[in-house]
Amino acid sequence: MNRPPHTPPALSVVIPLFHEGGHLRDVLKTICAALDALDAPYELVLVDDGSDDDTWSVVEETAAGRNDTRGIRLSRNFGKEAALCAGLEAARGQAVLVMDGDLQHPPSLIAEMWKLWKAGGVDVVEAVKVDRGREPLVNRLGSRLFYGFLSRFSGYDLDNSTDFKLMDRKVVEAWLRLGERNLFFRGMNAWLGFVRVQVPFEVAKRAAGASHWSLLRLVRLAITGVTAFSTTPLHIVTFTGGLFLLAALGLGLQTLFNKLAGRAVDGFTTVILLQLIIGSLLMISLGVIGTYIAKIYREVKGRPRFIVREQVGMEAESDETA
Ligand code: UDP
Ligand code: MG
Numbered sequence: 001m002n003r004p005p006h007t008p009p010a011l012s013v014v015i016p017l018f019h020e021g022g023h024l025r026d027v028l029k030t031i032c033a034a035l036d037a038l039d040a041p042y043e044l045v046l047v048d049d050g051s052d053d054d055t056w057s058v059v060e061e062t063a064a065g066r067n068d069t070r071g072i073r074l075s076r077n078f079g080k081e082a083a084l085c086a087g088l089e090a091a092r093g094q095a096v097l098v099m100d101g102d103l104q105h106p107p108s109l110i111a112e113m114w115k116l117w118k119a120g121g122v123d124v125v126e127a128v129k130v131d132r133g134r135e136p137l138v139n140r141l142g143s144r145l146f147y148g149f150l151s152r153f154s155g156y157d158l159d160n161s162t163d164f165k166l167m168d169r170k171v172v173e174a175w176l177r178l179g180e181r182n183l184f185f186r187g188m189n190a191w192l193g194f195v196r197v198q199v200p201f202e203v204a205k206r207a208a209g210a211s212h213w214s215l216l217r218l219v220r221l222a223i224t225g226v227t228a229f230s231t232t233p234l235h236i237v238t239f240t241g242g243l244f245l246l247a248a249l250g251l252g253l254q255t256l257f258n259k260l261a262g263r264a265v266d267g268f269t270t271v272i273l274l275q276l277i278i279g280s281l282l283m284i285s286l287g288v289i290g291t292y293i294a295k296i297y298r299e300v301k302g303r304p305r306f307i308v309r310e311q312v313g314m315e316a317e318s319d320e321t322a
Contacts, residue, residue, distance in 0.1 A: 122197050
């Protein structure tokens with residue numbers, strides 16, 4: 001378990017944490033028990049994503065008690081994707097495992113994932129859900145809709161995929177080279193390619209506390225996911241415009257014909273309806289374009305993806321760079 005601080009570990013385990021203080025000690029105990037059974041040197045990279053509870057003090061306490069734990073505290077809540085990014089940057093292992101800090105990603109699966117990677121020939125071992133667990137109906141419907149939309153538009157089948165993944169070092173390096181600010185770990189990971197195997201698992205119940213994903217946050221992630229992977233919505237705007245042009249030509253000719261034939265239609269209702277339909281269509285199209293512009297705006301500002309407030313257990317690295 002405890003090894004000299006300078007040797008890079010075989011495995012890094014990255015866990016993003018947001019308000020997990022209450023059950024974190026037990027969660028880490030369970031995860032470490034599974035890791036100890038691997039009989040390989042590992043490190044824990046715990047990222048506190050700006051929690052207001054005692055998450056950070058538990059991380060500090062853990063790091064003080066073991067020399068294989070690094071804690072990173074972000075300056076505020078940047079969201080899970082950014083926290084994962086911070087963890088991946090700090091991880092030094094030959095393989096990096098990413099998992100949640102609420103035991104919804106069962107530690108009992110780690111041994112199997114590790115074995116698959118260790119056997120060689122596989123770069124990413126990804127755990128996929130066979131059952132969406134006890135998710136509320138809205139979430140289930142929402143994710144169906146989102147993944148259906150995403151896989152149609154982007155060509156990546158991400159349905160049932162999770163952030164529970166074991167990645168080879170070269171995959172982590174490749175992921176870190178993707179420079180975007182609009183982070184979507186799962187999708188970006190799928191984009192990388194490499195040799196993948198899937199391991200099915202049933203989503204466990206949350207250790208304690210509540211999920212931090214509000215509907216609004218999920219919708220935002222969905223928009224990031226779609227806009228980061230596909231420009232199809234923009235083409236749909238053009239396509240719809242084309243359809244309306246065709247309809248306009250037909251309707252225009254007919255109206256003109258009627259007018260010339262002295263049968264001008266009584267047009268007030270038609271005009272109002274057309275105004276309303278075209279008006280909303282224009283607004284939606286502008287919104288779609290605006291969404292992409294907002295993403296571009298965020299990217300060109302070039303702000304860092306996260307800010308680190310403090311770190312613990314990083315002595316090994318600072319010694320090396322000194
Ligand atoms: N998480 C995070 N930052 C956030 C929200 C969540 O680091 O802003 C972490 C959280 O602590 C957990 C993981 O991401 O380890 C998954 O979060 P959660 O359980 O809330 O999501 P769900 O399981 O419902 O997808
Ligand atoms: Mg969870």
